[in-house]
Amino acid sequence: xxxxxxxxxxxxxxxxxxxxxxxxxxxxxxxxxxxxxxxxxxxxxxxxxxxxxxxxxxxxxxxxxxxxxxxxxxxxxxxxxxxxxxxxxxxxxxxxxxxxxxxxxxxxxxxxxxxxxxxxxxxxxxxxxxxxxxxxxxxxxxxxxxxxxxxxxxxxxxxxxxxxxxxxxxxxxxxxxxxxxxxxxxxxxxxxxxxxxxxxxxxxxxxxxxxxxxxxxxxxxxxxxxxxxxxxxxxxxxxxxxxxxxxxxxxxxxxxxxxxxxxxxxxxxxxxxxxxxxxxxxxxxxxxxxxxxxxxxxxxxxxxxxxxxxxxxxxxxxxxxxxxxxxxxxxxxxxxxxxxxxxxxxxxxxxxxxxxxxxxxxxxxxxxxxxxxxxxxxxxxxxxxxxxxxxxxxxxxxxxxxxxxxxxxxxxxxxxxxxxxxxxxxxxxxxxxxxxxxxxxxxxxxxxxxxxxxxxxxxxxxxxxxxxxxxxxxxxxxxxxxxxxxxxxxxxxxxxxx
Ligand code: MN
Numbered sequence: 001x002x003x004x005x006x007x008x009x010x011x012x013x014x015x016x017x018x019x020x021x022x023x024x025x026x027x028x029x030x031x032x033x034x035x036x037x038x039x040x041x042x043x044x045x046x047x048x049x050x051x052x053x054x055x056x057x058x059x060x061x062x063x064x065x066x067x068x069x070x071x072x073x074x075x076x077x078x079x080x081x082x083x084x085x086x087x088x089x090x091x092x093x094x095x096x097x098x099x100x101x102x103x104x105x106x107x108x109x110x111x112x113x114x115x116x117x118x119x120x121x122x123x124x125x126x127x128x129x130x131x132x133x134x135x136x137x138x139x140x141x142x143x144x145x146x147x148x149x150x151x152x153x154x155x156x157x158x159x160x161x162x163x164x165x166x167x168x169x170x171x172x173x174x175x176x177x178x179x180x181x182x183x184x185x186x187x188x189x190x191x192x193x194x195x196x197x198x199x200x201x202x203x204x205x206x207x208x209x210x211x212x213x214x215x216x217x218x219x220x221x222x223x224x225x226x227x228x229x230x231x232x233x234x235x236x237x238x239x240x241x242x243x244x245x246x247x248x249x250x251x252x253x254x255x256x257x258x259x260x261x262x263x264x265x266x267x268x269x270x271x272x273x274x275x276x277x278x279x280x281x282x283x284x285x286x287x288x289x290x291x292x293x294x295x296x297x298x299x300x301x302x303x304x305x306x307x308x309x310x311x312x313x314x315x316x317x318x319x320x321x322x323x324x325x326x327x328x329x330x331x332x333x334x335x336x337x338x339x340x341x342x343x344x345x346x347x348x349x350x351x352x353x354x355x356x357x358x359x360x361x362x363x364x365x366x367x368x369x370x371x372x373x374x375x376x377x378x379x380x381x382x383x384x385x386x387x388x389x390x391x392x393x394x395x396x397x398x399x400x401x402x403x404x405x406x407x408x409x410x411x412x413x414x415x416x417x418x419x420x421x422x423x424x425x426x427x428x429x430x431x432x433x434x435x436x437x438x439x440x441x442x443x444x445x446x447x448x449x450x451x452x453x454x455x456x457x458x459x460x461x462x463x464x465x466x467x468x469x470x471x472x473x474x475x476x477x478x479x480x481x482x483x484x485x486x487x488x489x490x491x492x493x494x495x496x497x498x
Contacts, residue, residue, distance in 0.1 A: 003300045004324035007074035007168055009101075010067055011035050011400070013053045014060075014084035014133060023123050027053050027081040030107040033145030034151045043154075043161045045324060046074065055084070060092035068097045073169035075099040077160075080129030081107070082122065086136035093142055099167035099469060101160065102137065104130045106147040143214070143468050165458070166465045169321040173470070174203025176302070176313050176320075177271060181214045182278030184307035184400065190449040191308035193399035201404060201470050208271075211283035218262030218285060229257035233291070237383060238276045238366035252287070252369040253381040259285065259292035260281075267301065274302025274316040276309050279353060279375045288372055290354030290382035294426075297357035303333045304451065305355055310397045314453035315357075322457040329388050329395045330359030331458035334428065336450050339436070340417075346436040347414055347429050350454075354382040356426035361385035370424040389413050392456040394432070395463055396448040403497045406467040407448040408460045409439060409477040428454075433478045442477045442486050473497045 013031040015024060035050040054060045067073045093100075102333055106126045145163050151154030171270050184191050195206045230253055241249055267275060275296070279288045297303050300315025300323070311333055318331045334356065338349040350356075353372065358365045365385040372380055396407045411430040422429070432439030460476055467474040475495050477486070 003320060006072060007171070008072050009046055009048045009075045009077055009164060009167070010051050010063075010073055011048050011077045011079075012051045012063060014055075014078055014080040014129070015053050015082045016055050016084050016088070016139060017268070019082060019122050023056070023082065024053060026123060031079075031081070034105075034107070037152065038157065041157050043157050044164065045161055046164050048077065053081075054092075055088075057088045057091055059407055060089055061095065064092035064096040066094065073098060074171045075101060075164065077101045077103050078133065079103045079105060080126055080133045082125055082487060083129040084133060086132045086342055089133060089136055089139070091202070093137060093140060096141050097366040099170045100137070100142070100144040101163050101167070102134060102144050102146045103147060103160065104134075105151045105156070107151075109150045109152065143471075145465055162364060162459065162462050163465065165321045165325075166462045166469070168323075169317055169462075169466045170469045172320045173317055173466075176203070176316050177205045177207070178274040178276065178302065178309045178312050178316075179214075179267065179270065179272040180206065180208045180276045180309055181211045181308060182276060182281035182307055183208070185278060185280070190398060190447075191304070191306060191310070191451065193310050193404075195309070197399070197404070198310070198313070202313070206309045206313070211281055211285065214263060214266045215284040217266040218258050218437065221261045221265075223259045225261055226254050226258045228256045229261060233257065233367060234404070238364060240366045240368045240384070242368065244369060249369050252379060253291070255287050255378065256289070256291035256381045259287070259289045260295050263289065263292060264299075266369070267296075271330070271362070273300075274304075274306045274309075274312040276312050278306050279372065282375070282377060285377070287378045287380035288354060288375060290380040291367065293355045294358055294383045297332060297355070298359050303355055304336075305333065305352060305358075308449075308451050310399070311449070311451045311453050313399055314395060317466075318453055318455045318458060318463075321462065322455060325457050328359075329390055329392075330357060330361070331453070331455035331457060332357035332360045332440040334394065334452045334454040336452070340429075345417060347431040348436070350387070350428040350430060350439075351423070351425045354380060354425060356383075356428075358383050358385060358426070359385040360428065360454070361426070362388045365426070368424045382424065383426060384424060385426045386416060387413050387426075388456065389415055390456050392430070392454055393458060393460050393463065394430070394454045396443075396452050398447050398449055400447060404470075405447065405474045405475060405493075405497075406463065406472060407443065407446045407477065408463050409433065409443060409448075410460055410479070411439075411454075434481050438481060439477055441483055442481050445486060446475045446477070447489060
């Protein structure tokens with residue numbers, strides 16, 4: 001499935017006509033140099049397009065509405081080269097509905113001490129032009145990202161590139177459609193939530209179908225298609241028979257191929273990009289979708305188990321935000337399972353019954369067929385592997401009844417102390433920041449779930465900025481976290497996010 005669109009970002013320098021045409025010409029020329037440099041940097045995931053310099057209320061208002069109307073525009077980057085009286089921006093900013101980045105930079109990196117005069121000062125005055133603009137955006141209470149730094153600086157460019165992915169997450173969020181072919185697991189609280197509020201806040205559409213509706217698509221899969229996909233599995237993955245009959249094993253794997261094709265046909269035809277299932281609600285499906293769901297996640301679909309539509313939508317969102325990223329290491333649905341509480345070897349063993357995305361695998365995954373030990377179906381085929389040993393973020397979106405909260409924990413995936421020959425599922429072992437004890441206490445105090453949407457390829461800042469744009473609360477758990485400050489933050493947030 002196609003994950004990334006040809007989005008563009010509009011670069012809009014601001015100025016005014018007080019300094020004459022020569023000055024405006026310089027603003028336009030230098031803006032072109034900056035934009036060209038950005039596009040050549042190799043760190044921008046999307047193209048930046050230079051727009052004419054904005055100097056008055058009418059042109060600003062029109063430019064912002066043009067950005068609103070253009071489906072390919074995923075965000076607007078403003079920069080005040082000279083002073084630009086901020087009242088001129090009020091109407092335009094009020095009407096702008098695309099993500100806004102205020103780039104606080106300056107064309108020249110240094111001060112030309114020997115030659116500087118008042119002409120130079122009048123032209124090169126971002127230091128106060130951007131403050132005037134920033135004041136207005138703050139006064140309006142409008143959310144935006146501010147990035148300060150010289151435009152040629154690698155760190156500045158990297159941060160702009162990262163913000164672009166946040167902006168695409170903001171734009172794409174309202175296109176996410178989740179299909180529930182099973183309801184929430186009975187009695188479970190944290191996977192529940194207000195679907196109307198989710199559509200208001202995030203734009204997600206969450207629809208329910210009978211499992212029989214999707215099972216029908218699985219029955220209709222042609223045997224030859226299932227055979228062909230099974231052959232592909234056998235080429236792409238190692239096979240761990242472990243004493244099972246070869247023919248019987250292949251039949252079990254082929255059932256997952258049928259499910260993958262049937263599910264994908266259903267999702268494509270009905271235009272859904274994320275799905276939830278439930279091991280206890282399978283109707284006519286012979287196996288819990290395991291390998292099939294793992295493959296769909298790898299293709300870019302969102303997934304949540306036991307009816308968890310919030311995590312399914314978050315996995316999809318994170319797949320979109322990381323689309324096309326060079327050297328991407330993967331994004332998956334995940335679940336906290338078991339601890340090692342041994343000092344120095346402490347961490348959380350992450351896994352799920354079956355459904356972990358192979359995009360996070362450290363090596364070629366292998367197929368196993370094993371009993372599920374829950375439910376009453378055939379032994380499902382699944383991919384087993386361990387995750388890469390890198391830094392990532394684990395996120396949990398929870399509904400607190402009056403509001404949503406996004407919890408973001410920086411975690412470090414570590415090597416497993418020993419292989420786990422009897423554990424027939426994919427897994428990761430991570431230590432949350434700042435350490436297991438404080439991380440776990442903070443997570444529990446914040447109300448985080450046991451299910452998470454996990455990725456190596458986004459930062460806490462990117463997801464937090466996305467949450468800001470959605471108007472919801474974010475709680476960060478990282479090396480700066482102390483329980484005392486976290487409890488205060490939660491207390492203050494309960495007032496701020498009423
Ligand atoms: Mn679960």
